[in-house]
Amino acid sequence: MADPLPAPVTDADFPSFPMEQILLGRDLFFDPILSGNRNIACATCHHPTLGTSDGMSLSIGEGGLGLGSRRIASEDNRPHARIPRNAPALFNIGAREFTVMFHDGRVERSESAMFGIRMPEGRTLEKPMPSALAAQAMLPILSADEMSGQAGENDVASAVDAGRIHGSDGAWAILAARIAAIPAYRDRFAAQGVQDLHITDIAQALAAFITTEFRATDSPFDRYLRDGTPLLPAQAAGMALFYGKARCSTCHSGPFQTDHGFHAIGMPQFGPGKNTDSAYARYADLGRGKVTGVPADFYRFRTPSLRNVALTAPYGHNGAYARLEDILRHHMDALAGLTGYDRSAALLPGGAQQEDFTALDDTEEMIRIAAAIEIRDVALTGGEIAELLSFLDALTDARAAQGALGAPGAVPSGLPMDSQ
Known part of the structure; x- marks a missing residue:
């Protein structure tokens, strides 16, 4: 018996924001000023030209140069490690139903948490936040390998290393003061009624931009749900499989094809780990x-939304699969996918090294990953796989892939932006 199709997405599924706040968030998103060493922006690992990610399995974060597959370690400020998880795509994560963030859900709405949002230990909120999306924006800027840099390199990194996150001398306050010292930012926040700039104001502007810019709700599937616009025959056949025999909708349910839950699917583990x-x-x-x-x-790991999935490779919490068909086949037989994993599928900046695959060479660790698998095998023909891929392609909103606003010509800090 097939699962029912979701209701069409409407404007009510998303919060709205003033254009001034959206544009302010856009500048902050592309501005390296929010990184400790002023050398990496949110957009570096979540770039619109790379499907709002960076096109790599595991990123080079702080200390790298360039974007995506062209990103390399700089000579004077080399990264200490690869980022241990894949940079997730940002499409639709500003929708109201997205109340859990990151692959492990370490930021989530919770009535029992401070200000209603649970944060990692030592990172509790100082002020109320409107969404989990805004709250999560406050964490990458504290990560040594992602944005803050290493202790001793700058004041932000040293504060983080010393455990000084909160208060007037904490890392968040240092970054807020840095933004407030730039007249173009200070004046624009003041025009929105923000006089004493706090890191939460910065995070809310970032969330306003992400919510608006990366909304992807005008795909062929959306039009089919809204007004019955026919899908192509292969797409329609794939949709029937998705909500029926293939059991994809067991976890990829709802209007954004995610149950927002967590499932063990036996993904091959590589990289520095976490x-x-x-x-x-x-x-x-x-x-x-x-x-x-x-x-x-x-x-x-958290069930990802499948909106614009054809644009957001590689796939999995660590980007184990570079091709959509390969991650689909992994779901058909997760144990075979784990034990027979082709290591050449990993897209790693600078090329894969033997030490990247230590977990795959650890028999006991492989047994633990295998024992945790909770999805059931499913048998599909080659033709059915092709039809499923056609349906997944029907989840693509081409306009959203380009972005409504795009990158600014320059950012208020005057720092150089990353470009493809």
């Missing part, structure tokens, strides 16, 4: 389990 539990190797990634501490959550 683990602090002494019972597991550093190169492991326990996913949701690292946040909750619940063993049943180990190796679970």
Whole structure:
């Protein structure tokens, strides 16, 4: 029996913002001023020309030069490590129903949390925030490998290293003061009624831009739901499979093809890992389990939305698969996908190194990943796979892929922007 189709997306599914705030957020999104060493912007790893990600499995963050596959380590400020997880796409994450952020959900709406949003330890909010999206924008700027840099390189990084996040001498206050010292930013915030600039004001402007710029709700699938505009025959056949035999909608449900839940699908693990539990190797990634501490959550990761999925490769929490067909086939038989993983599928800046795949060579770790798999195998023919891919392509909003506003010609800091 097929699952029902979702209701059409409407304007009510998204908050709206003043254009002045959106434009301010756009400048901040592309401005390297928010990084400790003033050398990387939000857009570096979430660039519109690269599907709002960076087209790589794992990024080179702070200390790199260039975009996507062209990004290399700089000679005078080399990165200390690859980013351990794939830079997620930003399409539609400003919709009201997106209340959980990051692959592991470490930022989420919660009535029991400070100001109603749960944040990682040591990163609790100082003021109320309107959304989980705005709250999450306050975290990459604190990450040594993503944006802040290493201790001793700048005042932001040194504050983070010393555990000074909050208060008048904390990393957030240092960054807010840096923005306030630029007249073009200070005056524009003041025009919106913000006199004593706080990091939450900056984060809300970023969220306003992301919500508006990367809304993707005018795909062939959207038009079919809204007014019955026919899909192509292969797309329609793929839709029937998606909501029926292939069981994709078990997890990829709702108007944005995500249940916002966490599932273990046996993704091959590589890269530096993201683990602090002494019972597991550093190169492991326990996913949701690292946040909750619940063993049943180990190796679970958030279900991504599939909107514009044809544009957002590579796929998986660490970008294990460069082709959409390959991640689809992994879902058909997750154990076979894990044990038979082709390491050449990983897109790693500077080329893959043997140490990138230590987790795949650890038999015990592979057994743990395999034992956590919770999705069931499904048998599909080659023709059915092609039809599913056609439907996934029907989730593409071509206008959103280009962006409504695009990048600014320059940013108020005067710093150079990354360009493709």
